[in-house]
Amino acid sequence: MPARPETGRETMETVRLTEDHPDFYLFNQGTLREAWRTFGSFHHGGGNPSTRFTLWAPAARQVSVTGSFNGWEGSRHRMESLGDTGVWTLDVPEARPGDLYKYEVLGADGRTVLKADPFARQGQLRPETASVIQGSGVYSWGDRVWMERKDRDPFGEPMNIYEMHPGSWRRSPDGGFLSWRQLAESLPEYLVEMGYTHVELMPVMEHPLDGSWGYQITGFYGVTSRYGTPDDFRFLVDRLHQAGIGVILDWVPGHFCRDSHGLARFDGTSLYEYADPLRADRPQWGTLAFDLGKNQVRSFLISNALYWLEEFHADGLRVDAVASMLYLDFGKDQGQWRPNRYGGREDLEAVEFLRELNRQVFSRHPAALMMAEESTAWPLVTAPVHLGGLGFNYKWNMGWMNDVLRYTGMDPIYRRWHHELLTFSFFYAFSENFVLPLSHDEVVHGKKSLLDRMPGDYWQKFAGLRLLAGYLMTHPGKKLLFMGGELGQFSEWDENRSLDWMLLNYPAHSSLHDYYRRLNHFYLEHPQLWEADHLEEGFSWVDPHNPRESVIAFLRTDRRGNTLLAVLNFTPRVHEDYRVGVPEAGSWREVLNSDHQDFGGSGVINEGDLVAEPQPWHNRTYSIRMRVPPLGMVLLEPGRGDGES
Numbered sequence: 001m002p003a004r005p006e007t008g009r010e011t012m013e014t015v016r017l018t019e020d021h022p023d024f025y026l027f028n029q030g031t032l033r034e035a036w037r038t039f040g041s042f043h044h045g046g047g048n049p050s051t052r053f054t055l056w057a058p059a060a061r062q063v064s065v066t067g068s069f070n071g072w073e074g075s076r077h078r079m080e081s082l083g084d085t086g087v088w089t090l091d092v093p094e095a096r097p098g099d100l101y102k103y104e105v106l107g108a109d110g111r112t113v114l115k116a117d118p119f120a121r122q123g124q125l126r127p128e129t130a131s132v133i134q135g136s137g138v139y140s141w142g143d144r145v146w147m148e149r150k151d152r153d154p155f156g157e158p159m160n161i162y163e164m165h166p167g168s169w170r171r172s173p174d175g176g177f178l179s180w181r182q183l184a185e186s187l188p189e190y191l192v193e194m195g196y197t198h199v200e201l202m203p204v205m206e207h208p209l210d211g212s213w214g215y216q217i218t219g220f221y222g223v224t225s226r227y228g229t230p231d232d233f234r235f236l237v238d239r240l241h242q243a244g245i246g247v248i249l250d251w252v253p254g255h256f257c258r259d260s261h262g263l264a265r266f267d268g269t270s271l272y273e274y275a276d277p278l279r280a281d282r283p284q285w286g287t288l289a290f291d292l293g294k295n296q297v298r299s300f301l302i303s304n305a306l307y308w309l310e311e312f313h314a315d316g317l318r319v320d321a322v323a324s325m326l327y328l329d330f331g332k333d334q335g336q337w338r339p340n341r342y343g344g345r346e347d348l349e350a351v352e353f354l355r356e357l358n359r360q361v362f363s364r365h366p367a368a369l370m371m372a373e374e375s376t377a378w379p380l381v382t383a384p385v386h387l388g389g390l391g392f393n394y395k396w397n398m399g400w401m402n403d404v405l406r407y408t409g410m411d412p413i414y415r416r417w418h419h420e421l422l423t424f425s426f427f428y429a430f431s432e433n434f435v436l437p438l439s440h441d442e443v444v445h446g447k448k449s450l451l452d453r454m455p456g457d458y459w460q461k462f463a464g465l466r467l468l469a470g471y472l473m474t475h476p477g478k479k480l481l482f483m484g485g486e487l488g489q490f491s492e493w494d495e496n497r498s499l500d501w502m503l504l505n506y507p508a509h510s511s512l513h514d515y516y517r518r519l520n521h522f523y524l525e526h527p528q529l530w531e532a533d534h535l536e537e538g539f540s541w542v543d544p545h546n547p548r549e550s551v552i553a554f555l556r557t558d559r560r561g562n563t564l565l566a567v568l569n570f571t572p573r574v575h576e577d578y579r580v581g582v583p584e585a586g587s588w589r590e591v592l593n594s595d596h597q598d599f600g601g602s603g604v605i606n607e608g609d610l611v612a613e614p615q616p617w618h619n620r621t622y623s624i625r626m627r628v629p630p631l632g633m634v635l636l637e638p639g640r641g642d643g644e645s
Contacts, residue, residue, distance in 0.1 A: 163439055171497065207224060221304060252321070273289060438450065486517075519592070576627055
């Protein structure tokens with residue numbers, strides 16, 4: 001990713017805005033890519049300090065600026081309409097950084113409403129809803145080395161993502177939120193220690209309800225004030241980058257809140273949302289869908305994506321709920337939607353929007369990560385736009401997640417009849433560029449924590465979770481774990497409290513935590529597990545067809561031909577003399593075993609060299625005999641390994 005200008009906020013142009021301003025033309029054409037530099041509030045200091053307010057509200061009859069600087073009397077600062085641009089603007093000498101404001105909008109429906117600024121850089125702490133004027137200062141970034149790296153190849157690099165909710169990772173002793181700067185004191189060190197390469201933050205944009213986790217947004221350009229200021233958030237990103245950790249932000253272009261101070265019926269019309277209620281309504285979330293066929297909305301959203309990449313140095317965006325955008329009938333019953341012009345259920349405007357979004361992002365930031373949370377079989381999600389794809393470079397593999405959690409959640413006695421849940425994902429692993437997510441959605445709403453999903457007694461639950469983690473780490477695709485999984489939380493995630501860090505005082509949980517640390521670093525140290533992640537030659541089956549014993553074996557290979565042999569046993573039965581086909585003669589040595597006693601296992605390990613015998617097995621010329629632990633994973637390397645377990 002090329003270096004970006006070291007700007008943290010934008011300064012106001014000193015020229016007077018007029019209706020022939022080129023940005024307004026581009027905005028209305030749907031091609032303005034830096035709308036945040038034109039719309040919103042901009043303080044200009046110097047000899048004649050003033051704050052300029054610029055707003056798009058084409059159907060409004062009158063707009064005023066009201067705030068703490070004028071006693072919330074909108075009549076004192078009425079904005080000027082700039083011809084047929086739909087834009088209103090006003091310079092207010094009395095307004096200063098830190099002042100609160102809203103727009104008083106007399107809409108086309110004859111109602112006067114108070115609206116937060118759609119382009120506000122910061123909002124008032126909930127439950128209050130005003131926007132906050134930002135100053136014209138510049139944040140001094142310290143991540144130049146990270147930003148100027150020229151050799152970043154996301155496909156050929158390890159990617160181990162730690163998904164987290166900023167407000168509940170840790171809490172202060174009094175139960176309150178940690179600020180962005182407080183998180184910066186401990187989070188980068190923890191991620192490095194645990195072997196993560198990236199952190200994915202659930203939405204950091206302003207939102208009114210804690211329980212929405214940030215997915216119902218009112219301020220798309222505003223860093224939520226729950227944890228501090230925009231510069232405080234920049235500080236966190238800066239420290240993460242200096243520690244070598246990439247930052248991915250959850251981004252939600254599919255819908256927005258109905259709250260009266262937000263985007264809904266902004267100027268007395270369906271401005272940001274579809275006018276057709278069948279198109280606008282998102283009944284499953286109680287929200288409204290953006291009108292992606294409207295030029296100005298596309299300018300608003302694509303600019304917003306670039307804003308987070310450029311003004312906050314984000315390394316990528318995970319685009320939420322892409323399936324809800326692609327299908328007109330998503331989450332809707334019969335009669336709640338109508339077909340497209342060809343009679344299909346595909347949302348043609350959303351398809352074009354997503355393609356244009358990715359075109360614009362990659363034209364400016366070729367190494368950015370654009371990840372689609374797409375839960376259907378829509379084809380070519382990660383294919384380039386010019387080849388007919390949607391243009392993302394990664395897709396969450398929701399099918400893999402659902403299959404493996406269903407499989408590992410059932411009693412081992414029944415797994416032999418559901419072996420395909422374990423193996424099917426390998427057969428389409430290279431159809432897209434996948435991220436394998438064990439995400440927040442899987443540890444809430446009665447689904448249980450990852451640990452509690454595992455069947456059996458106390459020991460079997462921990463063994464099952466270690467095995468699940470090993471399966472994730474050895475399966476082709478990049479990796480993602482939601483916070484708390486590495487602690488072995490028994491309780492579901494609760495956004496209202498901290499993770500259960502006290503669990504690390506108990507041996508079973510501390511051993512599991514050590515296992516995750518060792519497994520993550522093993523992954524980073526072994527290119528066999530990531531260098532050819534998206535190439536079919538990076539994976540080959542040894543044995544996918546042993547449902548009776550619920551054992552699978554496969555090889556992972558890097559671009560130089562170095563291999564790892566993975567053997568995974570999904571039953572509590574120990575195999576003392578298990579034969580596995582190998583691709584070459586010589587010796588093999590165990591390099592990682594999830595059943596090692598250091599990790600809380602039973603200690604069924606393979607000591608010393610395992611010499612390949614010239615006995616064909618699993619369609620291979622040679623084979624080895626080994627111990628396979630209960631509910632365990634064994635990784636072996638050819639030749640002399642380091643002997644670590």
